[in-house]
Amino acid sequence: MRIYERLSRIYDLDWGNFSKQYVGFISQLLGGRGVKRARILDLACGTGNLAVDLAQRGHFVHGIDISPQMIRIAKSKSLRLSNISFEVQGMTQFCVRGRFDLVTCTFDSVNYLLDTDDVRRMFHRVADALHQSGMFIFDSNTHQLYARAKQGPQGRELGDESFVQEFSYDPINREATTAFAFSNGTVEVHRQRPYDLPELEPILADAGLRVVHAFSGFDMRPYDGESERLFCVAERE
Numbered sequence: 001m002r003i004y005e006r007l008s009r010i011y012d013l014d015w016g017n018f019s020k021q022y023v024g025f026i027s028q029l030l031g032g033r034g035v036k037r038a039r040i041l042d043l044a045c046g047t048g049n050l051a052v053d054l055a056q057r058g059h060f061v062h063g064i065d066i067s068p069q070m071i072r073i074a075k076s077k078s079l080r081l082s083n084i085s086f087e088v089q090g091m092t093q094f095c096v097r098g099r100f101d102l103v104t105c106t107f108d109s110v111n112y113l114l115d116t117d118d119v120r121r122m123f124h125r126v127a128d129a130l131h132q133s134g135m136f137i138f139d140s141n142t143h144q145l146y147a148r149a150k151q152g153p154q155g156r157e158l159g160d161e162s163f164v165q166e167f168s169y170d171p172i173n174r175e176a177t178t179a180f181a182f183s184n185g186t187v188e189v190h191r192q193r194p195y196d197l198p199e200l201e202p203i204l205a206d207a208g209l210r211v212v213h214a215f216s217g218f219d220m221r222p223y224d225g226e227s228e229r230l231f232c233v234a235e236r237e
Helices: 021-030 049-056 068-077 116-129 143-148 199-205
Strands: 040-045 061-065 083-087 100-105 130-141 154-160 161-170 175-182 187-192 209-215 230-235
Touching: 021 049, 021 130, 040 049, 040 116, 049 061, 049 068, 049 083, 061 068, 068 083, 100 116, 116 130, 116 199, 116 209, 175 209, 199 209, 199 230
Parallel strands: 040 061, 040 100, 061 083, 100 130
Antiparallel strands: 130 230, 154 161, 161 175, 175 187, 209 230
C-alpha cells in the first residue's frame, strides 16, 4: 500500500494541525518584508491545512502532494476559495507555472527523501520556482529526534480506524521506519532519513539558496547540534 493511501482518512485527527502552526511564523516573515499578498507554493501539502489557512489570509496558494488521496481531501476543504489550487505532483520533479514569493515544505516532508541526490533535485526545483530573494521555508527531523524516539509497536484508535503503529530507527543506515498495520490487514510503511543543517546547508548553497535563519522550533530557539528538529528559512540569491 502506498503511503497515505489509507492513513489519509484519519490524518487530520492526529497530525493535521502541525503545519497550521506555521501560519504565524510565515505571517511574521512576510510582514517583515512588507509582503501582504504573497504567491505561495506548498510542497507536500498533505490534506491542505496550511495552504487553506494561508489562502484565507489573502495569499495565492498552490499545493502539490504525491498522494491523490491527500489532494482529494485538500480540494474538498477549499471549494469556496478562488485563490487556491491543488494538484498531484512529487517534490523532486514538480513543474509549476510562474515564480513564487515563498515555497513551503513542512512537517518532516523532506525526510521522506531517502537520498541526498533527491534532496539536491528538490532544492534546485525550489530555487527555479522562486523569485529573486524569494524565501524557502522547511523543517526536518534530525538524527537526535529519531535516536531518542520510543521504538516498538503501539496500538491506536483514530476515528473508525484501529491500527498498530510501530517505529524503528537504524542509526547506521540512517533510516527511520514507521509501519501502520490496520485492522483490515493492510499495511502502510513510511521510511524517512534524518537531515541536519550541516548536511543540508551545502546542498542548499549548490542550488543558489542561502540559509538566513535556522531554528529548533516555533519558539524560534536557535538550532544547534542537540536540536530534534530543524526549522530553516533560506533565500534565493
